[in-house]
Amino acid sequence: MDDNAILSATGITKIFPGAKALDGVNFSLRRGEVHALLGENGAGKSTLIKCLTGAYRRDGGTVTLDGEPIDPKNPLCAQALGIGTVYQEVNLLPNLSVAENLFLGRQPRRFGLIRSSAMKENARALLAKYGLDINVSASLDSYSVAVQQVIAIARAVDLSGKVLILDEPTASLDAREVEMLFAIVRDLKAKGLGIIFITHFLEQVYTLSDRITVLRNGRLVATRETATLPRQELVTLMLGHELQELSKSSHRKSEQLSEPRYRFENYGKAGTIKPFDLLVHRGEVVGIAGLLGSGRTETAELLFGLKAPDSGSKATIDGSVVSVNSPRAAIARRFGFCPEDRKVDGIVGDLSIRENIALALQARQGWWKPVSRTQQNALADQYIKALDIRTTDREKSIRLLSGGNQQKAILARWLATNPEFLILDEPTRGIDVGAHGEIIRLIENLCADGMSLLVISSELDELVTYSSRVLVLRDRQHVAELSDEEITTTHIINAIAARPSQPERSQVA
Amino acid sequence: MSDRVSLLRRLAPQLIALGAILFLIWLVFPAFFSLTFQNGRAYGSLIDVLNRGAPVALLSIGMTVVIATKGIDLSVGAVMAICGAVAASASVQGQPIATTLFLALSVGVICGLWNGVLVAFLNIQPIIATLILMVAGRGIAQLITEGAILTFDDPSLAFVGSGAFLGLPVPIVIWVVFATLVTLVLRRSALGMLIEAVGINRRASMLAGVNAPVLLIAAYILSGICASIAGVAIAADIRGADANNAGLWLELDAILAVVVGGTSLLGGRFSIIGSLLGAMIIQAINTGILLSGFPPQFNLIIKAAIVVVILIIQSPEAKTLLSFVNRTRPAPVAAPKGAQQ
Numbered sequence: 062m063d064d065n066a067i068l069s070a071t072g073i074t075k076i077f078p079g080a081k082a083l084d085g086v087n088f089s090l091r092r093g094e095v096h097a098l099l100g101e102n103g104a105g106k107s108t109l110i111k112c113l114t115g116a117y118r119r120d121g122g123t124v125t126l127d128g129e130p131i132d133p134k135n136p137l138c139a140q141a142l143g144i145g146t147v148y149q150e151v152n153l154l155p156n157l158s159v160a161e162n163l164f165l166g167r168q169p170r171r172f173g174l175i176r177s178s179a180m181k182e183n184a185r186a187l188l189a190k191y192g193l194d195i196n197v198s199a200s201l202d203s204y205s206v207a208v209q210q211v212i213a214i215a216r217a218v219d220l221s222g223k224v225l226i227l228d229e230p231t232a233s234l235d236a237r238e239v240e241m242l243f244a245i246v247r248d249l250k251a252k253g254l255g256i257i258f259i260t261h262f263l264e265q266v267y268t269l270s271d272r273i274t275v276l277r278n279g280r281l282v283a284t285r286e287t288a289t290l291p292r293q294e295l296v297t298l299m300l301g302h303e304l305q306e307l308s309k310s311s312h313r314k315s316e317q318l319s320e321p322r323y324r325f326e327n328y329g330k331a332g333t334i335k336p337f338d339l340l341v342h343r344g345e346v347v348g349i350a351g352l353l354g355s356g357r358t359e360t361a362e363l364l365f366g367l368k369a370p371d372s373g374s375k376a377t378i379d380g381s382v383v384s385v386n387s388p389r390a391a392i393a394r395r396f397g398f399c400p401e402d403r404k405v406d407g408i409v410g411d412l413s414i415r416e417n418i419a420l421a422l423q424a425r426q427g428w429w430k431p432v433s434r435t436q437q438n439a440l441a442d443q444y445i446k447a448l449d450i451r452t453t454d455r456e457k458s459i460r461l462l463s464g465g466n467q468q469k470a471i472l473a474r475w476l477a478t479n480p481e482f483l484i485l486d487e488p489t490r491g492i493d494v495g496a497h498g499e500i501i502r503l504i505e506n507l508c509a510d511g512m513s514l515l516v517i518s519s520e521l522d523e524l525v526t527y528s529s530r531v532l533v534l535r536d537r538q539h540v541a542e543l544s545d546e547e548i549t550t551t552h553i554i555n556a557i558a559a560r561p562s563q564p565e566r567s568q569v570a
Numbered sequence: 571m572s573d574r575v576s577l578l579r580r581l582a583p584q585l586i587a588l589g590a591i592l593f594l595i596w597l598v599f600p601a602f603f604s605l606t607f608q609n610g611r612a613y614g615s616l617i618d619v620l621n622r623g624a625p626v627a628l629l630s631i632g633m634t635v636v637i638a639t640k641g642i643d644l645s646v647g648a649v650m651a652i653c654g655a656v657a658a659s660a661s662v663q664g665q666p667i668a669t670t671l672f673l674a675l676s677v678g679v680i681c682g683l684w685n686g687v688l689v690a691f692l693n694i695q696p697i698i699a700t701l702i703l704m705v706a707g708r709g710i711a712q713l714i715t716e717g718a719i720l721t722f723d724d725p726s727l728a729f730v731g732s733g734a735f736l737g738l739p740v741p742i743v744i745w746v747v748f749a750t751l752v753t754l755v756l757r758r759s760a761l762g763m764l765i766e767a768v769g770i771n772r773r774a775s776m777l778a779g780v781n782a783p784v785l786l787i788a789a790y791i792l793s794g795i796c797a798s799i800a801g802v803a804i805a806a807d808i809r810g811a812d813a814n815n816a817g818l819w820l821e822l823d824a825i826l827a828v829v830v831g832g833t834s835l836l837g838g839r840f841s842i843i844g845s846l847l848g849a850m851i852i853q854a855i856n857t858g859i860l861l862s863g864f865p866p867q868f869n870l871i872i873k874a875a876i877v878v879v880i881l882i883i884q885s886p887e888a889k890t891l892l893s894f895v896n897r898t899r900p901a902p903v904a905a906p907k908g909a910q911q
Contacts, residue, residue, distance in 0.1 A: 367777070392779040400777060409771045409778075411838045416763055423760045424779035431760040474778065 065091045067127060067255040068113070068144070068224050074121035075108050075279075082108040085122070086281045088274055090224060090255040095246060097270035097287070098259045099299055101495045104276040106259055107463070110226055114139040114146050126223065145217030149229035153213055155202035160184035162201050163216050187215055191245055207238035211245060218249060225249060226257045231265060235352050235519075243269055261492065263292065275299055299495070319343065320380075322513055323482055325364065328374040334359045335538035336374065341482065341513045346504060348528030349517040350553045356537035357517045358401055361484045364515070365398040366391040392425050394482070397475035401486040401517070403464070407471040410460035414452060415441035417459045418473045425478060444473035449499065465492040472503070483507065484515045489523060501526060521550040533557055577843075584831060584847035587880045591851060595858035602861065611734035615861060617742070623853030624741035625650070625817070628800040629824035630831070630845040631749050632793030635756070637828050639786055640769040640837030641689055641696035643793045646824060648707025649681045650801030650817030655714040657802045658811035661722040670727060674802050675795060681707070682794025686787030700790075704821065711813035721810035731806025741803045745846075748799065752792070753842050762840075765789060769837030827852055830880050851880065 069089035075082045083105045090096050100106050111117040113124060115133030124131055126142055133139035136146065153162045160181045161168075169179040184197040191211055201209055210230055217225055227246070231239045246269060250256055258270055266273060266287065273290060275282040275298045282298050321340035329336030334356045341347050351357050362368055369386035370376075376383050378394060385391045391398070400406035409417055419437045426432065432440075441455040448469040452462060459470055468488065475483060485504070489497045504527050508514055518524050524531055531548050533541040533556040541556040595615075596602045605614040629646050636643045657674040665673070681703060688699035714720075722728075733740045756762040767775040768782045776782050797817070805811045829835060830851055831844030855876050859869045882888055 365777075388777055389779050389781060398777060405771075406774050406777055409767045409774050411770045412763070412767060416767070420763075420767055420775070420780070421778040424764065424775075424781070426760075428760045428764055431758070 066125075067092045068124070070109075070113060070122060070124045072122035073109060073112055073119055073124070075105075075112055075117060076120045082279050083112065083119075084279045086276065086279070088281070088284070090257060091272075092255055093250050093253045094271040095250055095256045095258050095269050097266045097273045098257055098276070099266065099273060099295070100276035100282075101299060101465075104299075105279040106276055107228070108279070109276065110146070110228060110257070110259070114144055114226065140217075140220050143221045143223030144226065145221030145224070146226040146228065147210065147213045147217050147230055153201055153209065153216070156200055158198050158200055159188075159195065159204070159212055160197040162212060163187060163197075163219070187219060188212070191215055191248075205238070207234050207241060210234070210238075210242060214242075214245060214249075218254065222254070224255045224257070226259075228259045229261065230258075231260060231262065239265070261497075263295065266295075267292070322379060324377045326375045326377075328363065328370055328376065330359075330363055330368050330371050330374075333368060333537070334363060336371070337532075337539040339364075339515075339532070339539075341515060342529075343513055344508055344511045345529050346508050346514045346516055346527045348524035348531040348548075349515065349534060350519075350521060350524055350531055351534030351557060355534040355557075356539075357534055358486055359537065360534065360539075361398065361400075361486045361515065361517055364391075365396055365484055367398075389424075392421065392478070395478070395480050397421070397478060397480035397483045399468070399471050399475060399483075399485045399488055401490065403467055403471055408459045408467050411458055413456045414445070414450065414459050414462070414470055415455040417470055418444055418477055421474045422477045440473075440477050444470075444476065448473055448503070449496075465496040468492060469496065469500075472500070476507075480512065482513045482515070484517075486517045487519065488516065489518065489520060521553050524548075524553065525550055580832065580841060581844055581847065583880065583883050584844055584851065587830075587883070588847055588851050588854065591854045591858060591876065595854065595861060598862040599858070602858075607737065609734075610737060611739070612737050615857060617739065619850065619853050619857050620742045621739040622857065623849050624745045625800040625804055625820060626823045626827055626852060627745040627846050627849040628748065628796045628803070629793075629820060630827040630849045631745075631752055631842055632789075632796030633821075633824040633828050634831070634833055634840050634842050634845040635752075635765060635789045636696070636793045637825075637833055637835060638765050638769045638837055638840035639789045640772070641786070641789065642700065642825065642835070643685060643790060644697065644700040644821050645681065645685060645703035645707055646793060646797040646800075647817035647819060647821040648704045648711070649678060649794055649797035650804065650820065651711035651811075651813050652681065652707050652714070653678050653798040653801035654805030654816045655711040655720060655811040655813055657727065658720040658722050658805050659714050661724045661727050662720060667724065667726040670724075671730075671802065675798050678794040678796075678798025678801075679791055680794070681797070682791035683787065685794070686790035689790065690783035690786035708813060711811070711816070715811050715813045717813075719810050719812045723809070727802075727806050728809050729806070731803050731808070741807070744799060744803065748796075749842060749846055756842070761785075761788075766838050766840065769840075823852060824849075826877065830877060832884055852877075 066089045071087050073083050073086045073088070086105065086109060088109065098106050098109070108117065112119040114136045115138050116136050126144070131142055133142060133144070154165070157165070160177075163184045164180050168175040169183065170176060181197050188195065188197065191214070193208065193211055195204065195208065201212065204212075214225065214227075230242060234242065246256060246258070258266075260266060270287050272284060273287050273295065274284040275295070277299065319342065322343045323339075323341040325337070325339040327336045328339065337360070339347070349357050349360060363370055364385070366385040366387045376385055383394060385394060385396070388398070409420065412420070415437050418441050419432050422440070423432050438455065444450065445452065445455060450462070450466050450469045450473070452466065459467060462470065472488070488500050488504070492500065501523060504514060504516060508527065516524070516528070525548050528548060530542060530544040531553060532539050533543065533553060535557060543552055543556065592602070599615070602615045605612055605616065607613070633643055633646065653674040656677045657670050660670040660673050685700050685703060688694045688702070689696050730740055735743045756765070764775070764780050765785055767778075767780055768785050772782050800820075801817060804816050827848035828845045829848070831841060831846070831848030833840040833844060852873075855873050856869075859872055864872065
């Protein structure tokens with residue numbers, strides 16, 4: 062095979078009960094290259110990574126590292142061999158200090174006691190290589206996700222040093238942080254590490270990677286040089302069919318809309334989000350744009366009653382004043398809310414897909430009126446089909462699904478309740494291109510059916526496509542509202558970056 | 571159909587363990603399964619197991635539900651002592667049986683409510699929240715009995731502990747009926763699923779509109795009621811309330827019964843039948859060791875060894891090993907392709 066390969070895998074096969082997750086996949090990683098691993102949700106990217114790092118035992122195939130066959134029994138073993146992994150959700154210990162996290166399990170000792178001064182010294186030296194000058198005694202969770210991400214990389218490279226696997230490292234970072242991360246990755250690449258990069262952002266693939274491997278349905282589709290692979294072709298490789306172009310739907314002009322259905326006035330919560338006014342019409346999508354931490358999620362959580370609004374806040378639906386100060390109250394008013402962090406706030410992992418879909422409906426009906434098994438089955442089957450949730454059957458635990466399919470199941474949970482006002486927080490985050498388009502079409506269909514939607518998204522193109530108005534947030538307040546022709550990505554970026562003290566460059570996207 | 575099969579598969583380790591233990595006892599004590607009828611009541615070692623296992627069986631019903639919510643209730647032993655004392659003291663003061671039982675049950679509900687409020691509204695970790703009542707509860711019971719063993723003579727109260735109904739000792743009837751009732755209510759309504767959802771992911775459940783605090787409180791109240799019934803049954807059996815020893819360490823046996831029954835301490839999926847089998851396994855071990863005439867100093871060690879074996883059989887690692895053994899069939903995916911070529 063490849064002479065310069067540091068890691069090569071041949072014929073990797075992994076069988077799960079009822080499904081072949083990987084079928085004879087070949088993969089090779091060269092020294093000093095960034096190799097993007099792409100595919101739709103459920104294509105087998107995570108499974109391949111887990112087979113390489115020993116998190117799963119492979120059922121067939123060989124893996125060689127530096128020409129030597131390896132068979133790591135667990136990720137620790139792989140780490141010792143030289144393969145380090147950094148996940149999207151940083152898996153370090155947030156309550157320990159930065160230095161402790163870097164040297165956990167291998168602290169410098171004297172007479173069996175940890176030499177914390179030496180440890181801090183080493184930690185500072187290590188992080189200096191990454192251009193990071195921070196207080197290493199502070200606990201890890203006092204730093205942003207981006208910094209934590211860098212610390213995780215520093216630890217992984219320090220421990221392993223041959224192969225670095227980055228599993229969606231940029232999913233929760235903003236543009237500047239992505240730049241910082243990329244600089245570090247380029248630096249490591251120059252030092253001769255092989256880097257596997259998994260992401261859903263195609264732009265980032267083209268910015269950073271040297272080669273691309275595409276998986277689909279557990280099979281290898283192709284490995285190609287990034288420079289010679291046109292974007293359209295890449296998408297075709299990933300999907301197996303031409304992606305339906307996101308059509309820019311003809312916006313309904315805001316003045317053509319009738320009296321607003323939902324009216325939130327002077328709505329706010331001290332310390333969380335400054336009071337704002339929000340109108341939502343029937344059959345309208347209102348988009349919310351802003352950087353991470355600008356108060357987007359806080360706005361959604363306040364509207365859904367997760368936090369009670371301050372006095373002085375006023376909510377009316379169809380002209381009558383209502384109080385929405387708990388999720389149950391919101392659901393009683395036919396609100397629905399798909400949260401941003403679906404692992405923590407969305408899925409109930411050990412319950413089946415069927416139970417997860419029926420959960421909100423059941424909770425609204427009350428425990429004494431069970432949704433019958435037949436009805437649950439019908440609901441689950443209906444949405445598995447309608448939203449194309451990829452699963453072998455509806456009784457599978459939802460945690461076994463890939464991220465995009467979990468997201469669809471959570472959407473199904475709310476659609477099953479027939480909501481009239483649906484709040485979606487980053488509905489397309491961490492989702493592959495195919496599911497992405499499907500979810501956008503779904504949003505447009507729901508809107509056409511008369512539902513009111515509030516959609517938060519970092520993907521401005523997306524907001525432009527379906528919103529009839531876009532609210533822009535900055536520093537925990539609503540700073541601009543764009544409507545009709547004003548809705549363009551440029552306008553949104555300008556509104557986000559309006560203040561000179563905020564040196565935002567345009568979105569890396 | 572598939573539901574019944576999966577229930578059997580779920581309970582297989584417990585059923586096999588119980589069967590094996592009964593078989594071993596039968597080997598060393600052949601008279602184990604013999605039953606005799608006298609004065610309209612069945613006697614025999616098997617009946618003994620079911621009867622003596624009643625307190626732990628009752629406790630394990632409530633404990634299962636509490637553990638399913640990702641909680642734990644350490645106070646049940648103390649609540650047994652309190653409720654036994656309340657029942658004895660009411661009886662001594664000449665209250666009719668209905669009032670006595672009502673008082674004891676009410677006290678059980680109040681104890682559960684206390685635990686539930688600490689856990690659901692004050693967000694105190696369940697192990698600490700219920701530790702409070704575990705410690706204080708015995709003191710309260712001692713206050714009620716004024717430090718002595720409070721004996722009573724009311725035959726109708728004694729019937730609860732040592733009477734017979736339809737030929738079976740009353741405690742057996744109580745735990746079987748109560749367990750059936752609770753299982754029906756939980757599984758025929760949506761309570762069971764909602765409790766599991768809260769236990770697995772409380773925040774996601776709340777966001778989906780599940781009323782988690784109310785469910786949590788209900789779980790602890792159920793546990794309080796179970797402890798109360800068990801406490802009354804024990805006091806009625808000896809015709810007296812012993813504040814120091816009634817229900818002592820039984821919370822640990824109840825937790826063990828739940829774990830042996832296959833419900834994870836991490837919350838979520840639960841099986842009350844599994845816990846009851848667990849309770850019977852524990853009692854069968856206790857009775858079996860006594861009957862087989864081992865020196866009593868070995869009892870606890872043998873019990874521990876058997877529990878360890880049962881837990882190993884249930885562990886995910888052992889299950890993976892077993893599934894490897896089962897997977898000798900060829901993968902069905904490959905077959906049709908080969909046929910076409």
